Amino acid sequence: MNDATETGTAAGELPHGDFRCGLVALAGRPNVGKSTLLNALIGFRLSIVSPRPQTTRHRILGIATSEAGQVMYVDTPGLHRGAKRAMNRSLNRAARTAISEVDLAVQVIEAGRWTDEDEALYAAIAEQKVPRLLAINKVDLAKDKAALLPFVAGLSATHEFGEIHYVSALRRKGLERLQAGILERLPVRPPVFGADEITDRSERFLAAEMVREQLMLRLDQELPYATTVEIERFKDRDDGVAEIHAVIWVEREGQKAIVIGQGGAQLKAIGSTARRHMERMFERKVFLKLWVKVREGWVDDEAMLKQLGYTD
Ligand SMILES: Nc1nc2c(ncn2[C@@H]2O[C@H](COP(=O)(O)OP(=O)(O)OP(=O)(O)O)[C@@H](O)[C@H]2O)c(=O)[nH]1
Ligand SMILES: [Mg+2]
Structure with a gap:
């Protein structure tokens, strides 16, 4: 709710002066947990999830609106290599387009793993020159949390991420800090969707x-x-x-x-x-x-x- 007494506007009527709004891609190779993360971030089971790679086949928006801002998360098919069939090519196209038109790209990876596909995606995001964050997902699976430190140190030495977040989309860990990091990188702008809308899909x-x-x-x-x-x-x-x-x-x-x-x-x-x-x-x-x-x-x-x- 807005602070009606101080601003003089009716609660919920207009967003305040530093309201932020932007498009945020959740990008990563297949199966790292992008859709699970999207659902956790918007607090609604919107995007489908399965243990198999290439579950998501279409770009889908999940919208989270708070008093501070509106984040339009773009869930995408995982970018993968060796796409021979027409449908796989279409998935990669959708994944690429999604990172070309956003205010921020959140690259999602699995704790302790950095593969050639992660590297290729990193390069694709860097090429777009959009601000980026790294979300290391599935930290709940890492038996030895301390072993993640050299992994991250190695990554940071050779790559540039605006910020690095440790999350578990499944157990809903680390999400508040990630949300704050996302929001502060979005432009001050009025909302695009109504406060109760959660997706652009029918x-x-x-x-x-x-x-x-x-x-x-x-x-x-x-x-x-x-x-x-x-x-x-x-x-x-x-x-x-x-x-x-x-x-x-x-x-x-x-x-x-x-x-x-x-x-x-x-x-x-x-x-x-x-x-x-x-x-x-x-x-x-x-x-x-x-x-x-x-x-x-x-x-x-x-x-x-x-x-x-x-x-x-
Ligand atoms: N242990 C654990 N499993 C997770 C976590 N996040 C996602 N998963 C599991 O990882 C699998 C893949 O999750 P998805 O959200 O479908 O992954 P995705 O990146 O959207 O995959 P594609 O749509 O195929 O590109 C599912 O079995 C999830 O339950 C997590 O934080 N911890
Ligand atoms: Mg998915």
Whole structure:
């Protein structure tokens, strides 16, 4: 709340004079915990998370507004090497674009690991000449915390970061200090979004993501990477229920059988968990209907990828 007595403005009416607002990229190689960090920073389970690399496929904004400012976090697909298939190239494009137009880049890495991909991303950020911070995530996994010190000393000797933060996105550690470091690097500027908005994405997009999250979590090996989700219908019915029809695209007939599972059990589990998550996020009842369809080679098909929204 604003201090109404001193400023003379009604509480919540206008942001105060040094309100900050900016776009902040969470950048890093796949699986370092960018989406988990985004969710922790905005205090809402918005971006999908799984133990597999390349879970995030689209740029998504998560917005955190406080009295001091509004941070628009950009979660991105992890930048990775050797992208041969059209979809992987699209992921790298989205990751690159995301760091080119921000006020600040937060490079996220895993505690104790600095790989060639981290180095390549560091160089890409440096090229953009945007201010940057380093967030060392998953510090909860580091058995010997003292061993992190020489790791960080080595990094600092050869790289320049505005500030280095130790965090655990999973255990919500170190986030306040990181948030303060982020905010002080943003320009003084009025907010872009309303105080209660949390994303720029539609419910339709989020519905597809919640089905996709279940595919990432429940399917084995390479199968999640051969699947994607398209929402064919999203209708708010008169009875207050959101009716959602989703197609799970796979590349081959054999994959379709696995996604459906014995007696339809797998598909049922995917649907019921995704529906529960949708109901929580959309704050209303959801009727979810799923189909599994085959489209050979969709992962390599630029036109199909465009239709499915892989164009950011
Ligand atoms: N122990 C631990 N695990 C974490 C932490 N943050 C994220 N994880 C786990 O790391 C895995 C990957 O997390 P994501 O948030 O999906 O990673 P990401 O960087 O968004 O991955 P992509 O979208 O694939 O690029 C998940 O299993 C998370 O639960 C953390 O602070 N500690
Ligand atoms: Mg992610």
